[in-house]
Amino acid sequence: MRDENRSLRQDQIERAAYAVLEEKGYAGASMLAIARAAKASNETLYNWYGDKTGLFAALVRRNAAEVKALLEDQIAAGGDALDTLARVGPVLLQLVTSDRAVALNRAAAADPTGELGRIIAAEGRETVAPLVAQIIAQGRTQGRLAFDDLAIACETWLGLLIGDIQIRRVVGRMPQPGPEALAARVDAALRHFLRLFAVGIPDQRPAP
Numbered sequence: 001m002r003d004e005n006r007s008l009r010q011d012q013i014e015r016a017a018y019a020v021l022e023e024k025g026y027a028g029a030s031m032l033a034i035a036r037a038a039k040a041s042n043e044t045l046y047n048w049y050g051d052k053t054g055l056f057a058a059l060v061r062r063n064a065a066e067v068k069a070l071l072e073d074q075i076a077a078g079g080d081a082l083d084t085l086a087r088v089g090p091v092l093l094q095l096v097t098s099d100r101a102v103a104l105n106r107a108a109a110a111d112p113t114g115e116l117g118r119i120i121a122a123e124g125r126e127t128v129a130p131l132v133a134q135i136i137a138q139g140r141t142q143g144r145l146a147f148d149d150l151a152i153a154c155e156t157w158l159g160l161l162i163g164d165i166q167i168r169r170v171v172g173r174m175p176q177p178g179p180e181a182l183a184a185r186v187d188a189a190l191r192h193f194l195r196l197f198a199v200g201i202p203d204q205r206p207a208p
Contacts, residue, residue: 014058027112029107031045059100064095064128070087071134075134092162097165097177143199160190
């Protein structure tokens with residue numbers, strides 16, 4: 001199958017997986033049910049994803065791909081760490097508050113096996129948070145940030161940025177924030193983070 005045709009087919013399968021997930025929950029989202037919804041063969045799903053765990057891991061990885069790539073590129077380039085936090089914040093917030101992330105987390109909360117929650121943790125936060133920590137560590141190396149405990153500094157930024165916004169989305173207490181709301185939250189999170197850890201003038205936001 002040509003690459004563009006395979007990519008289109010994967011999009012169809014993954015859209016079907018979300019639809020089945022919302023309708024049946026994780027326990028009921030069998031590979032056969034997803035294959036039928038996508039009008040694909042069960043064999044294709046197993047060949048491409050291995051099993052249901054592999055399929056949902058692929059969904060989570062795709063959701064996190066943009067923010068992961070942005071962080072990895074910045075780590076490789078060694079650019080200004082505070083500029084990177086300002087750029088990656090809206091992308092990360094968009095990720096965790098998106099309809100797809102909400103659907104995955106709602107299904108995980110209702111999954112008595114805990115399997116989907118483990119997939120989301122492994123392919124999402126446990127992949128992204130260490131990259132964020134590397135950026136914050138670069139900030140210390142660059143003389144922009146000062147802290148003793150990298151883990152605490154990383155958790156502080158993530159906590160200020162995300163807070164309870166994802167939980168409120170998952171329980172239906174707020175709509176998906178628009179670009180302006182996301183930008184305002186990123187600004188506030190970074191401003192408070194700098195007050196705690198910046199070297200020099202803590203209230204000054206890095207140049208865009």
